[in-house]
Amino acid sequence: MHILVTNDDGVYAPGLLALAQTLRKIGKVSILAPDQNWSASGHVKTMHRPLRVKQVVLADGSQALASDGAPSDCVALALLGLIEEKIDLVVSGINPNANIGHDVTYSGTVTAAMEAVINGIPGIAVSLDSPENHHAHLDYQPAANLASQITHHVLQKPLPTGVLLNVNVPYLPLDKIKGIKITRQGLRVYRDSLDKRVDPRGRPYYWIGGEAPTAIPEEGTDYGAIYAGYVSITPLQLDLTAWNVISELESRNWA
Amino acid sequence: MHILVTNDDGVYAPGLLALAQTLRKIGKVSILAPDQNWSASGHVKTMHRPLRVKQVVLADGSQALASDGAPSDCVALALLGLIEEKIDLVVSGINPNANIGHDVTYSGTVTAAMEAVINGIPGIAVSLDSPENHHAHLDYQPAANLASQITHHVLQKPLPTGVLLNVNVPYLPLDKIKGIKITRQGLRVYRDSLDKRVDPRGRPYYWIGGEAPTAIPEEGTDYGAIYAGYVSITPLQLDLTAWNVISELESRNWA
Numbered sequence: 001m002h003i004l005v006t007n008d009d010g011v012y013a014p015g016l017l018a019l020a021q022t023l024r025k026i027g028k029v030s031i032l033a034p035d036q037n038w039s040a041s042g043h044v045k046t047m048h049r050p051l052r053v054k055q056v057v058l059a060d061g062s063q064a065l066a067s068d069g070a071p072s073d074c075v076a077l078a079l080l081g082l083i084e085e086k087i088d089l090v091v092s093g094i095n096p097n098a099n100i101g102h103d104v105t106y107s108g109t110v111t112a113a114m115e116a117v118i119n120g121i122p123g124i125a126v127s128l129d130s131p132e133n134h135h136a137h138l139d140y141q142p143a144a145n146l147a148s149q150i151t152h153h154v155l156q157k158p159l160p161t162g163v164l165l166n167v168n169v170p171y172l173p174l175d176k177i178k179g180i181k182i183t184r185q186g187l188r189v190y191r192d193s194l195d196k197r198v199d200p201r202g203r204p205y206y207w208i209g210g211e212a213p214t215a216i217p218e219e220g221t222d223y224g225a226i227y228a229g230y231v232s233i234t235p236l237q238l239d240l241t242a243w244n245v246i247s248e249l250e251s252r253n254w255a
Numbered sequence: 256m257h258i259l260v261t262n263d264d265g266v267y268a269p270g271l272l273a274l275a276q277t278l279r280k281i282g283k284v285s286i287l288a289p290d291q292n293w294s295a296s297g298h299v300k301t302m303h304r305p306l307r308v309k310q311v312v313l314a315d316g317s318q319a320l321a322s323d324g325a326p327s328d329c330v331a332l333a334l335l336g337l338i339e340e341k342i343d344l345v346v347s348g349i350n351p352n353a354n355i356g357h358d359v360t361y362s363g364t365v366t367a368a369m370e371a372v373i374n375g376i377p378g379i380a381v382s383l384d385s386p387e388n389h390h391a392h393l394d395y396q397p398a399a400n401l402a403s404q405i406t407h408h409v410l411q412k413p414l415p416t417g418v419l420l421n422v423n424v425p426y427l428p429l430d431k432i433k434g435i436k437i438t439r440q441g442l443r444v445y446r447d448s449l450d451k452r453v454d455p456r457g458r459p460y461y462w463i464g465g466e467a468p469t470a471i472p473e474e475g476t477d478y479g480a481i482y483a484g485y486v487s488i489t490p491l492q493l494d495l496t497a498w499n500v501i502s503e504l505e506s507r508n509w510a
Binding site for chain 1: 294295296297298299300301302303305306307308310325327331332335336337357359360363365371373404405408412414415417418419423434435437439440445447449452458459460461462463488489490491492493494495496497498501502503504505507509510
């Protein structure tokens, strides 16, 4: 089996290296990832400029490809033929922060898996719910092992068509993780605020700042699972239709 | 009522001007839109760099704000306080091409409306199913009138919480449009291909190219409606959970 690994933190991120090294035990791994950080970059298809791809060497001496496109561009490039050998599955990550609730449409990690599904192959996004400001020394190995286990399972027993998996792993040693839960998308609580500053030439500029988002640890949800020490697997689909309001909207007189 | 208008084609796009001019008949309009084209840019939250905002004058002499952020950044900036007066609703568009099927997670037009809903106010995305390569001379007025009618309706009778409207208008004169249909998200058919070229210095670069996407004109869907000459209103939600596969995935042995 041939697995494409990508991420949104850039090709040199330690989370990608841990993931790729661990997945090599279950299949052939190719890496095509962005050459820079694309966090919260959304689902991108770069059509207004051409993309460059270069060969790089990772910290363990392995080969990888890096592109100046977004994570979803990397997946598109690979599946459109830049990587010649047929790809069976895309795994994206490991992101150092959880991707839960509304994060899923912003997240480069998740949108890379969306791009796989749109192109007809399975996609798995893997994120670690790590503590804040601690990213330089993270232990990605438990999450990499779990990602490999889930990937192996999906290669054995395919996912339903059109479904991607959004996997979030609590930041715990493997023997403290209580198990795996299938969850629904929960509710993020963003705490963004506008931070207006003035540059040395007297002109204003704006940071989207504020405190890190929290989430509601409701049972049955992505965050509820990782909050309780479980791995969360949320199956996501690309049909965003709000089915439950269609008949109410149809009953309205729009004319 | 105070309406924020934005788009993904840039603040000077004629589709935005027609929309803003028409919406001024039903409420106060503020404009904060990107200073460049962000088509297929996805749902972005720019946190790695500060954003600039400048005042510009549109072709009709009206004032607008332009930012170097994405469409969703523009909405976030406005709602976080860059525009001081309370905003009641966001309308995004008018995009010169339809946003149907899988387009919705790529589309800057649609993700701007998503950002409104995440911030607790209604969002409406408006797109015109115009003929290819004809954008310089498009007549946006029928779509602007319909967008204004739908916006007026939503201001009178609020949408269910967490729902945005994805509106697509066929490229027809007003008197040829058959009515409004509430639809579900349909199926896009992308026809992307990889176009590899070599620069003057002998280095390869890649365009994501290919023919324009088509779609399946199935009855009940977004594209089915516009194909048959109706305005399509698709209610979209931000919960992407693939509910129908949860019990099957729960029955699997993931350990």
